[in-house]
Each structure stands twice: as C-alpha cells, then as structure tokens.
Amino acid sequence: MKKKRSFLEIQEMLSSSDISKCPILEIAVLRNVILEPIEQYLRYEAFKIGFAANVKLGEYDNIFQEAAGGNNILFSKNTDCVLIFMKMETVSWDISRNFAVLKASQISDEIERIKGYVVNILKGIRLQSNAMILWHGFEYLINPSFGICDSQIKNGQNSTIRDLNNFLQTKIQDTPNAYFVDLNICLTRVGAQEFYDFRYWHIAKAPYSKKALQQISSEDFKYIRALKGKNKKCLILDCDNTLWGGVVGEDGFSNIKLGRNYPGSSYFEFQQEVVNLYHRGIIIALCSKNNEEDVWEVFNTHPDMILKAEHIATSQINWQDKASNIRQIALDLNIGLDSIVFMDDSEFEIKLIRNALPDVTTIHLSEKNAVEYREILASCGLFDTITIASEDKNRGVAYRAEANRKKLMNQIICMEDYYKSLEMILEINFANNFNIPRIAQLTQKTNQFNLTTKRYNDVDIKEMSESNNFDVISISLKDKFGNSGIIGVCILRYKSRKASFDTFLLSCRALGRGVENVFVVQALRLAKKRGNQLAIGEYYATRKNKQVENFYEKNSFIENNEENLKADGIFCYDLQEKIKTQPHFFKEIKSEI
Amino acid sequence: MKEKLFNILRRVAKVSIEEVNEESSPDTIDSWDSLTHINLILAIEEEFEVNFSHDQIARMQSFKSIVECLNENL
Numbered sequence: 001m002k003k004k005r006s007f008l009e010i011q012e013m014l015s016s017s018d019i020s021k022c023p024i025l026e027i028a029v030l031r032n033v034i035l036e037p038i039e040q041y042l043r044y045e046a047f048k049i050g051f052a053a054n055v056k057l058g059e060y061d062n063i064f065q066e067a068a069g070g071n072n073i074l075f076s077k078n079t080d081c082v083l084i085f086m087k088m089e090t091v092s093w094d095i096s097r098n099f100a101v102l103k104a105s106q107i108s109d110e111i112e113r114i115k116g117y118v119v120n121i122l123k124g125i126r127l128q129s130n131a132m133i134l135w136h137g138f139e140y141l142i143n144p145s146f147g148i149c150d151s152q153i154k155n156g157q158n159s160t161i162r163d164l165n166n167f168l169q170t171k172i173q174d175t176p177n178a179y180f181v182d183l184n185i186c187l188t189r190v191g192a193q194e195f196y197d198f199r200y201w202h203i204a205k206a207p208y209s210k211k212a213l214q215q216i217s218s219e220d221f222k223y224i225r226a227l228k229g230k231n232k233k234c235l236i237l238d239c240d241n242t243l244w245g246g247v248v249g250e251d252g253f254s255n256i257k258l259g260r261n262y263p264g265s266s267y268f269e270f271q272q273e274v275v276n277l278y279h280r281g282i283i284i285a286l287c288s289k290n291n292e293e294d295v296w297e298v299f300n301t302h303p304d305m306i307l308k309a310e311h312i313a314t315s316q317i318n319w320q321d322k323a324s325n326i327r328q329i330a331l332d333l334n335i336g337l338d339s340i341v342f343m344d345d346s347e348f349e350i351k352l353i354r355n356a357l358p359d360v361t362t363i364h365l366s367e368k369n370a371v372e373y374r375e376i377l378a379s380c381g382l383f384d385t386i387t388i389a390s391e392d393k394n395r396g397v398a399y400r401a402e403a404n405r406k407k408l409m410n411q412i413i414c415m416e417d418y419y420k421s422l423e424m425i426l427e428i429n430f431a432n433n434f435n436i437p438r439i440a441q442l443t444q445k446t447n448q449f450n451l452t453t454k455r456y457n458d459v460d461i462k463e464m465s466e467s468n469n470f471d472v473i474s475i476s477l478k479d480k481f482g483n484s485g486i487i488g489v490c491i492l493r494y495k496s497r498k499a500s501f502d503t504f505l506l507s508c509r510a511l512g513r514g515v516e517n518v519f520v521v522q523a524l525r526l527a528k529k530r531g532n533q534l535a536i537g538e539y540y541a542t543r544k545n546k547q548v549e550n551f552y553e554k555n556s557f558i559e560n561n562e563e564n565l566k567a568d569g570i571f572c573y574d575l576q577e578k579i580k581t582q583p584h585f586f587k588e589i590k591s592e593i
Numbered sequence: 594m595k596e597k598l599f600n601i602l603r604r605v606a607k608v609s610i611e612e613v614n615e616e617s618s619p620d621t622i623d624s625w626d627s628l629t630h631i632n633l634i635l636a637i638e639e640e641f642e643v644n645f646s647h648d649q650i651a652r653m654q655s656f657k658s659i660v661e662c663l664n665e666n667l
Contacts, residue, residue: 007636008604036628037635199647200631210635 004214010044025051025224028074028131029083030121032061032090034206041217049221049230060205061090064117068124079131081224084121087207088138088161091117099157100145107160115167122175130459132227133178134220137165140184142192177457179223179386186215222381229445229455232361232382234335235277236326238344239288239295239317241367243267243307248294259304266370271306273377278311282383283333283399286315287325287342313399322349323356333399334508336447336544341382387437398509401481419514419585422479426515428522428591431465431472438486439474442507446489447544449516450505451537451551469494470502471526473593475519477510484510490523492530499527499575500536504551514583520555521582526593528575539569556580594667598659601640605633618655630654643667 005013025046029035039055046053058066058074063086066074075082088096092110099107125133144150144157151158165180172178187195190211200206208216225231240247244267245257257264258271278284284307288295295317299309314332316325322344330337337359344350350364361382365373431439436458443456456464464470475488487510491503501523506516527535537552549569553559557571582589599613606613606624619625625633634650637643637659643666645653653659 006639007632008601008640011604034628034631037632040632199645199650203647203650204627204631206631210639 004211005044007040007210010040014040014043014047019047019052022047022050022052024078025053025081025228026076026079026131027053027055027081027083028058028079028129029055029085030058030063030066030074031083031085031087032063033085033087033208034060034200034204035085035208035213037206037210038208038213038217041213042220045217045221046224049225049228051228063121064124067121067128070124070128072128075125075128075131077129079129081132081134081220081227082125082129083220084133084135086117086121086136086138089207090205095157095160096141097145099160104155107155111160111164114164118168118171122171122178126175130177130457132223132457133172133175134181134223135168135172135178136181136183136216137168138183139187176459176462181216181219181223183216186212186219190215218381222384223386225382226384226386227444227455227457229447231385231445232282232341233339234283234285234313234329234333234341235274235383236285236287236329236340236342237274238346238349239286239290239298241345241370242288242343242365242373243271244298244302245367245370248298249290253294253297253302256298256302258302263370264304266373268304268306270370270373270377273374274307275311277377277383280383280385283313283335284311285313285329285333286317287322287329288317289319289322290317292317310400313402321352323352326353326357326360333402334448334511341380343377385441387441398482398484401479401484402509416585419583420587422481422513423587424513424515424585425478425588426518426586426590427476427478428519428589428593429474429476430592431461431474435474435486436461436465439472439489442486442489442505443503446505446507447542448508449511449548450503450542450545451501451548452503452540453542453545454503456503464491471530473523473526475515475522477513477515488515488519490519492523492527494527494530494532497532498534498536499530499532501538504537514585516551517555518582518586518589521580522591522593524573524575524579528579529593532575535573535575537571537573538567539571541568594663595660597640598637598656598663601636602633602656605629605636613656615656618657637663641667 027042029038036057039057042055043053056074058071063084091114094102094106094110122133138161140158140161146153146156150156169180172180194209195212196207197209237243245263246255248256258267259265260268274284286295296309299305299307314329316328318325326340326342330340337357341361341363342353343363343365345365345367347364350362353360353362363376363380365376429435440456440458440461443454447453461472465472471492473490474486476486477484487507489503489505490501493500493502504520504523506519524535537557539549539552541549552571557573560570560572595615599610602613602617603610606622606629608622608624612622634645634653638645641663643663645662645666649662649665653662
C-alpha cells in the first residue's frame with residue numbers, strides 16, 4: 001500500500017506553482033469541533049484530481065447559525081461542496097457522556113432537539129446553495145456508558161446513535177445532491193486507537209488525529225471526484241500474476257494458481273472484485289504479453305475463472321509495448337486516457353506507462369503480496385459514482401456492442417448502408433423525474449462531445465426543466481445490438497426571442513452514428529416552436545472537446561462572434577427559414593417535440 | 594536539530610528564514626496562532642518521530658520550550 005505523505009511534504013506540494021493553474025474548487029466546512037488541520041489534506045486530495053481547493057471553515061460550533069441564519073461569506077453561487085461535521089460530544093453532552101444518568105423522557109427530548117437541528121440545517125443550506133452536501137454521520141461510542149449492557153437493552157447509547165444516523169440518512173436522501181458519509185466506516189478502517197487524539201481534544205477541542213483527517217478527506221473526495229466527473233471508467237488488467245498466479249505460457253494451463261484454496265484464492269477473490277466492478281458499469285479490458293490463444297484457453301476452460309470472456313470489452317494480447325496497446329484500447333472504446341486505471345504486477349510495465357501515458361492511473365500489484373490484491377482494488381475508490389443509474393449497469397454490455405459494431409463496419413464500406421444496418425431507433429424526451437438523474441450525470445461526466453462543458457446536478461436540471469426560460473431534452477438510442485439508454489442532453493435557454501444552446505452533449509458511446517445531427521434538428525424545431533427567431537450555438541474550448549469545435553458550422557450555423565465575447569466560438573441559425581432535414585438512415589425517430 | 598526546527602517553523606508559519614530565531618514565539622511571529630500551533634506540533638512529531646504528552650504540548654509556547662520538550666523525548 002502507498003505510504004502516506006507527511007504534513008510538510010504535502011505543504012511543499014501545495015505551494016508549488018502547478019496548483020495556480022488548476023481550476024478552483026470551493027469547499028465550505030460547517031463544524032462544531034476544531035478541524036483546521038483538515039484544510040491541508042482536503043487541498044491535497046483536490047490537487048490530486050487537478051483542482052485548487054479553496055477551503056472556508058465556518059466558525060466553531062456555528063453550524064445552525066450559518067446554515068439556518070445565512071452566511072454569504074461561506075456560501076456563494078460558486079460553492080461546490082458543503083461538508084458538515086456535527087459531533088455528538090459538542091451537540092449533546094447528555095447523549096455522549098451523561099447517558100447513564102438520563103431518564104427515557106430526557107433521552108427522547110434530546111433526540112427531538114437534534115432532529116430539529118438536522119432538518120433546519122439542511123433546509124437552511126439549500127436556501128443558500130445547491131452545492132453538494134456531505135454530512136458526516138455520528139460516530140458510535142467506542143465504550144458506551146452501560147458497558148456490555150448497552151448492546152442488550154432496548155434504548156442503549158449506541159442504538160440511540162444508530163437511530164439518529166438512520167434519521168439523518170432518510171432526511172439526506174430526501175434532499176437532492178446531499179450525501180451521508182458514514183464516519184463509522186472511516187473509524188473502522190483507521191481503528192479507534194489511532195482515529196482520535198485525546199491530547200488535542202482536551203487542549204483545543206480537536207478530536208481527530210492526522211490519520212483520521214487523511215482518511216476522512218480521502219473518503220469525501222470519492223464523492224467530489226464523482227461529482228466532478230473525475231472518476232475512472234475503465235480497468236485494464238494484465239493476466240499472468242495479476243488474474244492468476246504464475247505464467248500460463250511457461251507453467252502451463254493446469255499449473256497456474258487460481259481457485260478457492262490457497263494460494264489460488266488470492267486471485268479468485270481478486271477476480272470477483274473485478275466482476276463486481278463490471279456490474280457497476282466499469283469497462284474491463286485486458287492488456288498482456290502472452291500468446292493470445294493461451295489466455296483465451298484459460299478464460300474459456302479453466303473451472304475457477306470468475307472473470308469470463310463476456311466481461312471483457314476489448315483486449316490487446318500480443319508482444320508489443322503496452323503503451324501502444326493501451327492507446328489502442330482507449331481508441332477502440334472511445335474513452336480518454338485519464339479515465340483508465342491500469343493494473344500490472346511488473347514494475348517495468350508500470351513505470352513505462354507512468355512515463356509514456358501519465359494520464360493513465362497505474363496500480364502496481366506486487367506478486368509477493370497477492371493476498372492483498374482484492375483489498376487494493378476494493379479500497380481504491382477510483383471508480384465510485386454517486387448514483388447508480390440503470391445505464392451504468394448495462395455499460396459493459398454497451399461497450400461490447402460498440403466493439404461488435406466496429407467489426408461490422410469493417411465488412412460494410414458504404415456508411416449509409418452501415419448506419420441502416422444498425423436499425424437505430426432514437427427517442428427524444430423532455431426532462432422528467434425518471435431521466436433527470438441520468439441527465440445530470442451526463443453533464444457531469446461528458447468531456448469529449450460537449451460544446452460548453454457546463455456541469456449540473458439534479459437540482460439544477462429540475463429547476464431548468466420547470467422554468468419557462470429553459471427546455472431540457474434528452475435523446476436515447478437503441479439498435480440491433482442493444483439499448484444504450486439516454487446518450488445525449490440539450491439545454492436551451494430563451495431570452496428576447498433568441499434560443500441559446502446552453503448545453504449540447506453526446507456520450508462517447510454514441511459517437512459516429514449521426515445521432516447528433518438528428519438531435520440538433522430536433523432542438524432547432526423546438527426553439528422555433530417556442531417562438532424564437534434565432535438559435536445561438538456556443539463553443540467553449542477545453543483540453544478534450546476539440547472534436548466538436550466545428551460542430552455548429554457543419555450543421556449549417558453561421559459563425560458570428562458579436563453575440564458573446566466570452567465563448568471560443570459563436571454560431572447562429574436563422575429560425576425564420578425552413579429548418580434543415582434530419583438524416584434518414586434511422587429506423588425510427590420518436591419525439592415528444 | 595535547531596536548524597531542522599527553524600525550517601519546520603518557517604514552513605508551517607509561512608514566514609521567511611530571517612524571521613525565525615531562538616527567541617521566536619507567538620509574540621514575535623504574527624502567524625503563530627493557536628491553529629498554527631496544532632500544525633506545528635503535528636509536523637514536529639512527524640519529522641522527529643516523537644510523541645509529545647498533553648502537558649508538553651501545552652507548554653510548547655516558544656521556540657525555546659519546543660527545544661526543551663524535544664530534548665526530553667529524544
């Protein structure tokens with residue numbers, strides 16, 4: 001496992017000049033304990049995903065005042081994330097320290113008081129900001145007041161904590177873009193002896209040790225990473241000494257280590273974890289130096305392979321260098337190098353990729369520590385998403401279908417015939433309660449085919465879809481290979497009879513099929529129907545969206561940079577003229593417009 | 594040891610090397626407030642691989658007293 005960096009090392013890194021080039025991430029922290037040293041660890045985690053965090057701490061023990069009473073220094077429209085640390089020791093001495101003395105009625109009074117706090121704090125924050133809320137739940141008492149009896153009685157101290165956490169969780173689930181962070185998981189990972197630093201608790205009311213603060217920061221950033229679309233989408237695996245012990249080409253098929261018992265059990269459990277990721281929508285690919293038939297023989301006939309050929313979206317099994325192979329995999333799957341994690345037991349290969357493809361995240365598995373393989377993958381948090389949309393579960397299938405489509409393309413030369421042979425069915429819908437989470441998710445995750453790269457959460461999308469000044473529409477794709485679900489989003493903003501394309505994006509798994517040309521026509525029709533005279537397309541350049549810089553021109557818009565000087569390109573379409581026709585190679589286009 | 598300590602103090606309190614000396618304390622360095630103090634102790638504990646007791650931490654309110662406590666633990 002990786003060695004934790006020291007305070008000074010982190011400080012050094014954060015004062016380097018690289019950080020000033022990063023976009024800002026605004027974090028507000030509400031707390032009823034001293035938590036100041038966390039700032040450094042939060043900024044470090046932010047830097048790791050390419051952000052310069054600006055951490056603002058609220059006043060000590062002012063959670064309620066700042067949330068319910070309002071605080072325009074802490075919250076602004078730029079606030080990305082609000083962290084709440086409400087520790088029981090400060091909020092209720094009775095429940096945390098005086099429990100054994102309390103009557104049942106006093107306990108329930110305290111519980112009601114805390115519940116009232118929670119409700120008003122959540123409401124108060126939402127009045128000021130739509131930012132992501134991360135609420136850190138109450139920790140269990142390590143040594144409850146009734147000792148071992150606490151677990152036997154009905155209303156013990158820890159069951160009171162559990163009930164309050166359940167209440168919190170329910171309220172947070174009812175609050176859009178708010179998440180419950182289970183501090184007890186952080187506590188368990190670190191261990192209570194190391195989680196608390198009682199010296200600082202008494203000297204400064206600072207309860208958490210450095211280890212605890214690092215653990216909490218890294219847990220919080222699993223959420224923030226997903227919010228910012230920095231979570232990884234693809235896992236590329238080596239085979240020998242990664243998926244099984246030994247080298248299949250040398251040791252032979254029957255001698256590799258893989259099975260339910262030691263030593264093969266390390267690899268068996270690791271494979272199960274990989275399959276779990278597959279079912280969470282992560283794309284699994286292989287990159288190994290082997291004879292290809294040896295690898296597939298193991299996949300197809302070894303009785304203890306949990307990972308099956310059907311889980312593998314694509315593979316590069318050959319003797320070429322792995323950097324070229326990983327580049328090829330990224331091209332085949334149409335994903336960016338920075339959404340890839342590569343795992344290999346060879347230090348040589350890991351170093352090669354770190355140098356040649358620094359955007360790829362690498363994890364070095366040391367064969368000597370094969371017993372830890374599963375834990376390393378399960379604890380990395382790199383693939384975490386904040387919601388599990390149903391599309392995610394089908395993603396592995398979708399990417400496999402993509403590979404099959406590419407195969408078909410090799411057989412059919414005429415593009416139009418190819419498109420027709422796909423039997424594509426499109427469906428255009430307005431935003432509704434069912435598709436809003438997926439729409440928000442696409443705005444957060446899509447980088448390449450995204451004209452403006454504006455990120456929105458569920459609340460933003462809902463507000464826009466209900467406003468008369470906006471229309472939010474989505475497009476879904478089905479073809480003979482499978483259902484891709486919602487793969488595109490368009491947000492139109494109306495002002496003085498002009499319709500601006502606030503957002504226009506397409507998931508990378510739907511590219512190269514003419515879907516965008518239908519979608520833009522549908523949007524133009526809608527803009528016209530709403531009584532607009534002009535449609536305005538904006539292009540904002542990022543490192544990744546160069547492929548769409550000419551999109552509007554290709555769709556008969558005319559460049560006109562007078563409308564908005566901030567964008568990198570402005571294109572107009574006169575809606576008083578007849579709107580252009582849609583491509584005709586789709587089997588069916590269903591539209592609510 | 595003193596050089597190493599000067600260096601830590603300078604970096605944690607974010608002041609120039611000329612501003613730290615053996616007489617340094619929260620009275621001579623403006624940025625040495627109670628929060629800098631927590632970070633300072635944290636960094637010293639890490640860099641010297643020591644663990645101060647609570648009364649030592651409470652006592653360490655100047656460069657001199659830090660050296661004193663550190664000597665007790667080394």
